Amino acid sequence: LASEVWLARAARAQALYEGGRRGDACRRYDELLAGTVPDFPCARMRLETNLAIAALDTLDAPSPRDGGCRRDPLPLLAAALGDATCQDDALRANAALARAEALIRRGAVAEARAALAELRLGEDAAPFVTVGAASLKGELALATGHLAGAREAFRNAEVSSLRAGMPTLAVRALLGAARTHVREGRRLAAVATLRAAEELVDELTLRVPVGEGRAALAGSLDVVTRRHVAALVDVKRNEEALATLVRSRGRGLRDLQMHAVLAGLDGDARRAWERAAGRYAERRAAVEASFAKSWALPARESAEASARAQQEWDEARRELRDTLRLLVPSPAATPFSPRALPEGVLLLAYQPVEAGGIAFAATRAGVQAAAVPSLAERTAEEAVAAWLAPFAQQMQKATMLRVLVPEELGDLDLYAVLWRGAPLVAHLPVELALTGEPREPSHPSQEQPPGHRARALVVADPRGDLPAARVEGVSTADALRRVGEVELLAQGEATRARVRSALAGASLFHFAGHGEHLENHAWSAALVLGEGGRLDVGDIVSLASPPLTVVLAACEGSQESDDALGIGQAFLLAGSTAVVAAPRAVDDHLVRAFVEAFYAALRRGESVVTAVRTAALHVRSAGFRDWSAFRAYSP
Secondary structure, rough: HHHHHHHHHHHHHHHHHOOHHHHHHHHHHHHHHHOOOOOOOOOOHHHHHHHHHHHHHHHHOOOOOOOOOOOOHHHHHHHHOOOOOOOOHHHHHHHHHHHHHHHHHHOOOOOOOHHHHHOOOOOOOOHHHHHHHHHHHHHHHHOOOOHHHHHHHHHHHHHHHHHHOOHHHHHHHHHHHHHHHHHOOOOOOOHHHHHHHHHHHHHHHHHOOOOOOOOHHHOOHHHHHHHHHHHHHHHOOOHHHHHHHHHOOOOHHHHHHHHHHHHHHHHHHHHHHHHHHHHHHHHHHHHHHHHHHHOOOOOHHHHHHHHHHHHHHHHHHHHHHHHHHHHOOOOOOOOOOOOHOOOEEEEEEEEEEEOOOOEEEOOOOEEEEEOOOOOOOOOOOHHHHHHHHHHHHHHHHEEEEOOOOOOHOOOOOOOOOEEEOOOHHHOOEEEEEEEOOOOOHHHHHHHHOOOOOEEEEEEEOOOOOOHHHHHHHHHHHHOOOOOOOOEEHHHOOOOHHHHHHHHHHOOOEEEEEEEEOOOOOOOOOOEEOOHHOEEEEHHHHOOOOOOOOEEEOOOOOOOOOOEOOOOOHHHHHHHHOOEEEEEOOOHHHHHHHHHHHHHHHOOOOHHHHHHHHHHHHHHOOOOOOOOOOOEEEEO
């Protein structure tokens, strides 16, 4: 049994690595090596080699999402290759390839060449050995200035890896070829090569389902985007560079962008999707019923029933996802064009590169790019000052900021950070963009068809344990009745079935209750409803007509991490045009003060993002410490 547990843990570590979570995998490998390693053939050598390869991969990503694997690979590989008890030729070849790569990176060219010469590269060699050796020959040629040889070796590696069904190795070969073109002074050839690598990365990430490491895998391959963006800026193609950055931001979520996908479906495909969404809803209801009944069973039977229900739930979500992928295998990202930006909107973005970073500012007039210091490991004020410094004139002319928040500043409270002596949001409205798709600032009253009376759905305290949320919901419903129809579902009325039904046709959804966010579980963020129900990511992306404006007066309504979507982000991907939410727990009194000021601003004709700014500054002036908790989000 102990051996089986060890094998399961080793398999989990390898799965984490293959999904791009190098830091998590590295920690698992360390734990396994520190413990008792079973007396399996080559068990220790396999672990040491895998750990070294994870460390080598980290060298390509200065800011890995999970901390990366910061180890010296050479001692690990020396130990692995010194294990005389392991005679697995493929495993020894893998370790030898990794050692040769580590030596090249260290500048020990002669030792690396000798290590490659020891490899058996006959007709019976494993494909990964042949491909890996070809790439390393290119690296050796590049390191010694033999550019023609490097170009030929990388080309051979690319072709061989694609024939062998190893696209990740093809990406590495293309990266090597691009570096060769740069050394040759052929900058446009480098751009074209990196574009080909970018397309391969798109295919690779779509093979990994959301929730099973896609975001981490995209992060492990973002060296392609870094180099591609830098190469485009180098040849003065700033607009294309920003478009590449925007495209990469949506890479991990593209097949969930329902508003783009559903708009492109024809009648039969749309009906197929609606049938799949209906089956999902039915199976989800059956699963919840099974969960509810399981509590009355004896402990062992209850656990078995819960496990079966969980499996059925997972299958329902997988069917929903697979149906979408079948109908639209690889939905294209919305092409970015600065000319589609609204007048007065300034889009800000940042791309880390090998030496510092590149800051972008886009308006309807065009895109500017500027080299800036790295934003990593700086204070919030230092990072924002460095990012915005090149664009002071554009900031003064702008009427609104739309920000693609970089990974380095993912936890930054951008509204509250000081810029030129005042919080950034005090200067002008700030909207946090999920993918950067150009669009007009959202205003609920202006997004209705002519003659259509707006309808709002307000859900208040579904679980019945938040009296303040109940009061807030009732007062919000009263305020909204001044401008349109309102359906209020309070406490036990707010069951999952009734909320889903009421969401159909609602133009605005206001939720006052509990929110949940489970880290690294992509489909599990949810709004807690009555009778033990939940409205989770799967429910939201399966909505045929999501509300245009969503206000989540709930804790962690926009919290997200890696593959774990926030519930607010799910609404945006489903087709909502504006979400107001907080990424953390919020005080009841602050929520009510913010909500009242927000809706008052909307009634005065302000857009959603401007109303969020007005309400945030109102609660700040009222003395609330966490005044910047709520933010405006856009697709």
